[in-house]
Amino acid sequence: MxxxxxxxxxxxxxxxxxxxxxxxxxxxxxxxxxxxxxxxxxxxxxxxxxxxxxxxxxxxxxxxxxxxxxxxxxxxxxxxxxxxxxxxxxxxxxxxxxxxxxxxxxxxxxxxxxxxxxxxxxxxxxxxxxxxxxxxxxxxxxxxxxxxxxxxxxxxxxxxxxxxxxxxxxxxxLGKTAAPAAPEPAPQRLDSDGDGVYDDEDKCPGTAANLAVDADGCPMKLMEDVSVGLKLYFDNDSAVVKEAYYSEIKRVADFMETYSNTKVEIQGHTDSRGSAAYNKNLSQRRADAVAKVLVEKFGVEAGRVSAKGYGEDMPIASNEAIEGRAANRRVIAEISAQVETMKQR
Known part of the structure; x- marks a missing residue:
């Protein structure tokens, strides 16, 4: 031992x-x-x-x-x-x-x-x-x-x-733990565009002051849905587009010009008076008439426009009343698109 x-x-x-x-x-x-x-x-x-x-x-x-x-x-x-x-x-x-x-x-x-x-x-x-x-x-x-x-x-x-x-x-x-070295003064860091990200880390310098940015200083992108609708009405047994509705049709044309990847289906409808076959043909003529205005007057490419008549099969009001029949004599369309926007601060 x-x-x-x-x-x-x-x-x-x-x-x-x-x-x-x-x-x-x-x-x-x-x-x-x-x-x-x-x-x-x-x-x-x-x-x-x-x-x-x-x-x-x-x-x-x-x-x-x-x-x-x-x-x-x-x-x-x-x-x-x-x-x-x-x-x-x-x-x-x-x-x-x-x-x-x-x-x-x-x-x-x-x-x-x-x-x-x-x-x-x-x-x-x-x-x-x-x-x-x-x-x-x-x-x-x-x-x-x-x-x-x-x-x-x-x-x-x-x-x-x-x-x-x-x-x-x-x-x-025994001995003494070494005192930590005094920290060196940090160099002054700049944020030239004022987005909260220093210039030496900012991958998107010069960002507009109103835009929100991510950790790299780049604008934060958002995807938003935008849409435009069309609804116009016809006289009884008529497929003539009234000029009063041209401004509505132009609004659709402008939307399609802005969003070039969009297409539209023009949908025609009738009230219930007359035979179903006649109404089917009348609704198609109404849809074709609106499509023609959209293409020939407002310059939308024909390949982006289709027309379909649905006859009397999709009423939105009662056909027993004058007002209901007037509401059912219509052409409608709905166009939507996804657009990329920048998030605001």
Whole structure:
């Protein structure tokens, strides 16, 4: 056991010497700890629970991880005859800092492996290898000092025995974490077109002030539905388009000129007087008459205009009344298109 402890102590010292330049070069630091250690022994050991002391050397790998070498000594007594038992242990531990949700107290997990020697005053000794797991908290007292405590469970790899240990210690932090470099003044960034996106990130410079933009500074496009309708009426048994409706037909022609991908179906209808066959023909003549005005007078391409008569089959009012029959003698059309617009601010 003493040979093992010497090797462990030597390895810790050599490691510390090798890591010392790094500790001060990159802001990491060594930690030297000392404090009181309480051991509650497994009942099979027949030892009194006692308090001793311990010292440790730690190296801060990063803000989460620290590796530590610890040596502790606890003087106990045998329960049956009162003989003294000197207990010395050496171990290597890894400490992991958890997310700090406790304010000034920093919780951590700890675990490691080491040797323990039980030296009885009658000259007999026993060595065991134990691994340990535990939890603890620490609190910063000053720039260089921390208070810490941890509770851990020791499991012997040589005997079927488990012990509990409690440590209360002060830690002295060697070195000082490097202060963060003062931030350089940020260069002034320009937004020439005032759209909220800086020039060095703006992929669409010069955007109009009234347009909403995306993260790249480009106008946000919207698709909108637009439409125009046509409805005109005919005298009884007539397919003559009254000039009063030319302005309505021109509105359809202008819409189709604006949206060149549109087509229109002119739909003709009649009231119910007369035979169904006659009314079908009359409705077709009415639809053809409106289509002719649209093409010949207002210049819409003939291939974009179709005409279809539906006869008396689709009334919108009762044919029993004069007003209803007048409403049914009609030609209608509906044209729609999708247009791309820019979203306004």
């Amino acid at each position: 003493r040979s093992t402890m010497k090797k462990l102590a030597l390895a810790s010292a050599v490691s510390g010497a090798m890591l010392a330049p790094l500790a001060f070069a990159d802001g990491h630091k060594f930690e030297i700890s000392a404090g009181a250690a309480f051991q509650k022994f497994d009942s099979d050991r027949k030892l009194d629970d006692e308090t001793g002391y311990g010292v440790g050397l730690g190296y801060v790998i990063n803000p989460r991880w620290t590796v530590e070498a610890w040596w502790t000594e606890i003087d106990s007594e045998l329960e049956n005859n009162g003989g003294d038992v000197d207990t010395e242990s050496a171990r290597l531990d890894f400490l992991y800092h958890l997310e700090n949700t406790w304010g000034a107290w920093q919780p951590f997990l700890i675990g490691g492996l080491g040797d323990v020697e039980f030296d009885v005053d009658n000259g007999s000794t026993t060595d065991e290898t134990r691994w340990n797991l535990g939890v603890g908290v620490k609190r910063e007292l000053s720039e260089h000092f921390d208070f810490r405590t941890d509770l851990r469970w020791f499991d012997s790899m040589d005997e079927n025995e488990q012990d509990l240990g409690l440590l209360l210690a002060l830690t002295y932090k």
